[in-house]
Amino acid sequence: MIFWKYNLMQQFMDLFAALGRAVLFLFHALLLMGAALLRPRLVIKQIYSIGVMSLLIIILSGGFVGAVLAFQGYETMVDFGATDALGIMVALALLRELGPVVGALLFAGRAGSALSAEIGLMRATEQLSAMEMMAVDPMARVIAPRLLGGMLAMPLLAAIFNVVGIYGGYLIGVEVLGVDRGSFWSQIQHGVEWGKDIGNSLIKSFIFGVVVTWIAVYNGYTAEPSPEGVGRATTLTVVLSSVIVLALDFVLTAIMFGG
């Protein structure tokens, strides 16, 4: 019994120690952001590989999510004769929740896993060690530009997800199911607020971008230098990012829309 309790306590201590190391790692990387900005080519390259390369999956998913929302929303609303409100329903669902959350989950699966694998492989093939021996700090050269790239790319991807989702909802709601076009757009124009909806959507997706990229680069940087280690780091990034994004979304929603 005592041994079991000791073991549990040890695990908690290890968890907190790991969390502490990860937080210090984040602060270290944030301190080096200025240096990263002095080399804009590195940041632009990361925005391309993290953001632009994720565009296809974001656009496709956004379109399908918006289309499904329109089908489901219409199905419920038609019984109450409220199909004119389909546009605002789709727009708010996407802006407030699905855009940032599903966008972040896709971002974790596509860009987060790639970041962890790339940095983990750099560790395994001694590229990070080589940089250190060339007096080039890998935190400044590798980590800070990727973190900055992720922080900038995620809100943009979520915004694109939202826009494509709303258009997907429009195609199904208006073009397929016959909802009035004017009502669809005017409800959105009237009901969506800049600060509460669009602003919060961007804040959420920015926070998710920081968290997912942080988890991805940290797991890659601390990966065991072996094929198994890189595999574990990649898996851990996707699993941890997904759970934390969902938990964090609950907290942020409670703060932003909790009344």
Place this chain on the structure above:
Amino acid sequence: MHEPAVQLDGVSFSRGTRKIFANIDMRIATGKITAVMGPSGTGKTTLLRLIGGQLLPRQGTVRVFGQQVSTLRHAELYQLRKRMGMLFQSSALLTDLDVFENVAFPLRAHTKLTERLIRDIVLMKLEIVGLRGARRLRVEELSGGMARRVALARAIVLDPEMVLYDEPFVGLDPISMGAIVRALKTINEVLRITSVIVTHDVVEVVSIADEVFLLADGRIEGHGAPHALYDDSSPWVKQFMHGLADGPVPFHYPAPSLMNDFLEV
């Protein structure tokens, strides 16, 4: 008499419970080629990492160019590293850059040279390793030996005062091997670079090294001029230098008798 480029005093280092070095002393002469040899797993690469400050000793001090590595702050350590180059066993080329950009990487990071000058310096270094014509190849297009030669060009691109070579001859074909051995000697003589070569290629090292340290079981088993070590009376040194199968260094990892293993169900 020059101050030694590297000075280890009473250095001990362990990985977990495994002791790698036990209280070793070593002086690496400035401007000379010093070889560190020993069987696999004797901590040769660890020694280079201790010199480069990537690992810190449990006990003792490591001094490089007179500076105690373990007491240096981050910025000071990086300043010290600018004075040395390192050739990694795995080459450790940056896979998102081509050959030219890999060699140019330290120049771009630490100098404000013009593009024209960077180009000339990189081409000169690539010429030394015979890969000027391969400058636009990507890393994945290189063979292991070519990658090692590119890494060598990168290690010397800043004209460092000391170069640490980790197994520079592994994976090279005989022609490249001869060329690289000559290149190491030339680089050392012309640029007056201190060279520390970690290897177990006895023949190649004997032809160029000024001094050899033989490591085994965490200790320095032999030390001296390479030809003197050939005639050393120590059974361990004799076995290693002449590549003898029988001697104090067992080929087999400790195990129960073969008969016992076969009879075990």
